[in-house]
Amino acid sequence: MPDKQLTLFSETVLQLMNEGKLQVMKDYIQHGSITTLDHSLMVAYYSWRLNQRLGLKADESSLIRGALLHDYFLYDWHVAEKWHRFHGFRHPAFALKNARQDYQLNEIEEEIIKKHMWPLTIIPPTCREAWIVNAMDTFSSVVEVMMEYRLFSVLKRKWYERLDETVFKDFKKIH
Ligand SMILES: [Fe+2]
Ligand SMILES: [Fe+2]
Numbered sequence: 001m002p003d004k005q006l007t008l009f010s011e012t013v014l015q016l017m018n019e020g021k022l023q024v025m026k027d028y029i030q031h032g033s034i035t036t037l038d039h040s041l042m043v044a045y046y047s048w049r050l051n052q053r054l055g056l057k058a059d060e061s062s063l064i065r066g067a068l069l070h071d072y073f074l075y076d077w078h079v080a081e082k083w084h085r086f087h088g089f090r091h092p093a094f095a096l097k098n099a100r101q102d103y104q105l106n107e108i109e110e111e112i113i114k115k116h117m118w119p120l121t122i123i124p125p126t127c128r129e130a131w132i133v134n135a136m137d138t139f140s141s142v143v144e145v146m147m148e149y150r151l152f153s154v155l156k157r158k159w160y161e162r163l164d165e166t167v168f169k170d171f172k173k174i175h
Contacts, residue, residue, distance in 0.1 A: 008048075008064070009044070009045060009064055012044075012065060012068070013044075013064075013171050014171070016065065016068055016069070016103070019102065019103055020099075020102030021074065021098075021102060022068060022069075022072075023037065023171075024074060025037035026038075028074070028075065028076045029076065029078060030071070030141075030144065031144040031148075032145060032147065034144045038168075039140065039141075039144060040068050040070065041068070041171065042140050043067045043070065043133060043136050044067035045163060045168075047067045047133050048063060048064050050132060051063060051132055058129045059129060062108035062109050062112070063108075063129045063133070065103075066109040066111070066112025066129060066133060067133045069099045069105075069109065069112075069113055070095060070116040070137060072095040072098050072099045072113070073087075073095045074098055075094075077091065089117070089120055095113050096114055107127075108127055108130070112129055112130045114130075115130045116133050116134050116137050117134075117137075118134055143159050143160075144160075
């Protein structure tokens with residue numbers, strides 16, 4: 001993809017890194033060896049690309065921002081602690097609370113964060129952006145788990161490492 005088209009995505013990531021604590025998510029593991037920051041970058045990038053490919057007419061800025069913040073819960077969910085028990089059900093609310101503290105969110109961005117675990121959160125998403133992130137989060141999580149197995153090394157190369165070397169490389173240097 002030409003660099004010009006990547007501008008919106010890159011600028012949005014850098015803006016959130018400057019405004020809040022997005023880069024802190026690199027300290028927490030999401031699945032296997034993938035950090036929560038890697039996971040969020042992938043969900044945001046592929047949500048954005050899916051919207052463009054299928055012409056879903058989502059609001060691009062809100063889609064990217066909401067996807068980047070959908071797991072902004074800022075703790076290691078593998079460490080057993082009472083206050084975040086039932087992580088699967090509760091982390092969208094933790095992420096929303098943190099994101100509201102650090103960022104100015106619009107309704108679409110809030111909806112993306114709140115509903116990304118649907119159907120666990122019972123009430124379905126009410127906007128297309130939240131549906132897209134819900135689908136890409138599920139898909140991405142499955143891929144991240146599969147990537148841990150050598151059998152799927154091609155998948156890892158195509159789905160993740162290629163992006164890590166091209167699109168994400170600049171963000172990874174920022175501490
Ligand atoms: Fe999540
Ligand atoms: Fe997620």
